[in-house]
């Protein structure tokens with residue numbers, strides 16, 4: 001008999017029901033469910049079939065964030081910036097699988113959606129599908145488990161092992177304060193998408209993606225230029241079909257393009273980065289430069305900001321994106337001196353900092369992360385602060401709301 005230990009923040013006399021079905025997605029036919037209440041009391045129940053515990057609506061505290069991007073587009077770097085905003089280091093589950101893709105800190109748990117690959121590397125090869133193809137992923141299980149975590153219920157999440165290319169035995173994930181689901185498809189399945197409190201898409205243009213891939217896979221992983229080109233080409237049709245369309249659903253998009261400051265630049269070192277922020281998203285007010293709603297172009301170089309060639313240019317203004325109203329903040333170029341970023345920060349509003357200079361402090365703290373001297377690092381940091389603010393607002397609103405009557 002498989003034993004599943006489930007931690008719940010609900011008291012034992014709160015209304016939680018166990019739903020069972022004939023067979024779990026993980027393959028267990030019978031399991032024991034052990035509840036731990038916050039007071040430490042314990043009770044257990046044995047059922048045939050899979051166990052999903054659903055507790056009374058309105059009691060959940062887990063805020064769910066989706067981060068979508070292709071492989072090698074800066075998700076891990078963004079996650080490191082985000083978890084740093086909440087303080088404390090993010091680490092793999094203690095004593096667990098050394099190849100786990102999960103990162104846990106005091107406030108956040110980041111799960112990688114590669115863990116919901118239904119086909120392992122050999123299986124994909126045999127069936128002739130890439131990992132980007134929805135047929136290689138189990139969206140039913142993804143939905144069930146993200147929903148359970150959002151409802152305050154622990155799950156046994158599978159692990160996709162990137163070293164072996166196999167599906168490893170599952171790991172226990174307890175409901176965190178903030179759950180980040182990052183990977184190829186957080187906004188692909190409507191059921192999963194509807195669970196997200198906020199969503200981000202990292203939109204890296206083909207030229208820049210290629211430059212980053214070469215930098216990482218050639219320098220750090222020993223791949224040849226030809227194999228990198230071949231891998232990008234092989235993924236492109238599925239990327240265009242299944243990954244890229246998700247950006248229309250994102251509340252914030254960080255778009256990374258080649259610079260416009262250097263004519264015909266093909267080095268890909270200087271970047272033009274746009275932060276596209278949807279209007280009307282609950283608990284999220286877009287950042288603005290100087291004057292909300294105006295159209296602004298700003299070259300901050302001069303007395304207060306050191307700029308070597310090709311300089312720095314900011315732009316801000318309203319726009320539409322997939323037919324929706326957005327505000328766009330743009331930065332082209334790179335900083336020479338990160339401490340001078342405070343000058344730029346002081347002209348930005350709605351950045352959800354807790355003290356003057358917090359963006360600059362965060363950027364200086366992680367000056368060694370990729371993108372710290374340009375708009376990728378700046379906008380990732382700002383989005384991290386906006387997520388903290390969103391989380392605090394959601395929690396405050398739940399605490400203020402009267403407890404809902406539970407249904408029998």
Ligand SMILES: Nc1ncnc2c1ncn2[C@@H]1O[C@H](COP(=O)(O)OP(=O)(O)OP(=O)(O)O)[C@@H](O)[C@H]1O
Nearest residue numbers: 070071072073074075076077212215216370371376
């Ligand atoms: N902002 C950036 N500026 C320059 N290079 C970057 C930036 N972000 C990421 N990179 C490059 O891309 C590589 C991949 O970044 P990262 O590991 O954060 O991406 P990822 O999406 O998590 O990748 P994967 O899904 O393959 O694990 C880095 O090693 C770095 O070379």
Ligand SMILES: O=C(CO)[C@H](O)[C@H](O)COP(=O)(O)O
Nearest residue numbers: 071114121131162163165184
């Ligand atoms: O697109 C990816 C997401 O990170 C990976 O390529 C996918 O998970 C397959 O993994 P592997 O390359 O280890 O077979």
